[in-house]
Ligand SMILES: Nc1ncnc2c1ncn2[C@@H]1O[C@H](COP(=O)(O)OP(=O)(O)OP(=O)(O)O)[C@@H](O)[C@H]1O
């Protein structure tokens with residue numbers, strides 16, 4: 001662990017229990033988030049990105065629990081904290097959540113309460129974590145909404161979430177998450193409902209936060225364009241595992257996992273022109289209750305052999321680059337894309 005690490009996740013397993021069945025949604029995930037850096041997490045729907053985020057935030061639904069592993073947070077105020085051992089709604093977790101560690105949720109209504117005004121909610125968060133005067137709170141709330149490109153912010157601050165459009169709700173929630181200048185910002189698909197111009201503004205605000213406060217950002221996204229632009233490091237998730245991780249250079253330019261390669265060939269890459277041959281990823285993600293034996297990507301993989309019936313272990317394939325595939329050497333040397 002180096003001193004730049006702010007969050008360290010070690011062998012995390014988070015399972016869901018429904019109808020006497022167990023979904024191993026996160027099945028042994030390790031990564032770290034570094035101060036002042038952006039880690040992008042990518043992967044198809046259902047692979048465990050949001051559950052990883054909720055595990056860190058201490059906001060897991062009732063049917064789930066952390067089965068194994070550690071989540072360490074290196075707080076300036078509290079020193080090293082085992083987040084996974086804190087009570088989800090206990091005083092320590094509540095003093096961190098929304099202040100030192102903030103989250104932009106995939107669904108804005110997870111964070112906004114329908115019975116309070118938008119401005120009131122942003123103000124409450126500031127009051128709780130930033131401890132500033134009522135006048136400053138009002139001013140800061142309006143400034144934040146205005147930074148997010150919400151027109152007539154003074155008026156809008158007095159309105160309720162249902163009076164906002166979907167994209168405006170998302171922006172209000174982003175304002176709330178950024179309001180206390182968090183040490184760690186977890187952003188789960190923060191800009192999917194937004195116009196590209198607003199999206200660009202929001203990413204710019206995130207960059208400012210990173211520069212001014214050394215905020216570490218964990219950004220969950222489907223958009224490889226966003227990854228290219230913002231990421232320092234990338235982790236690729238598939239069915240509850242991180243199958244490949246490294247710097248953005250490592251992962252995007254020297255992909256070592258067949259899944260990463262497939263993901264990259266399924267999306268247009270900026271700068272490659274109109275002639276790119278896009279190929280959708282074969283097949284679909286398996287039923288989490290009926291998983292393949294061994295490597296989870298095996299049924300969809302062109303490189304798979306009988307050996308893949310045994311789950312591959314994580315191996316280093318470069319100084320900062322690691323991968324979970326028996327055939328990573330072949331993948332890295334493969335011709336073409
Ligand atoms: N509240 C819940 N109850 C039961 N199962 C859940 C719940 N939330 C997530 N899961 C399961 O956990 C697994 C991981 O889901 P998760 O929401 O983390 O996916 P994701 O990678 O964020 O996908 P998306 O890109 O669609 O947001 C899935 O199999 C999902 O069905």
Ligand SMILES: [Mg+2]
Nearest residue numbers: 049050106188
């Ligand atoms: Mg999600």
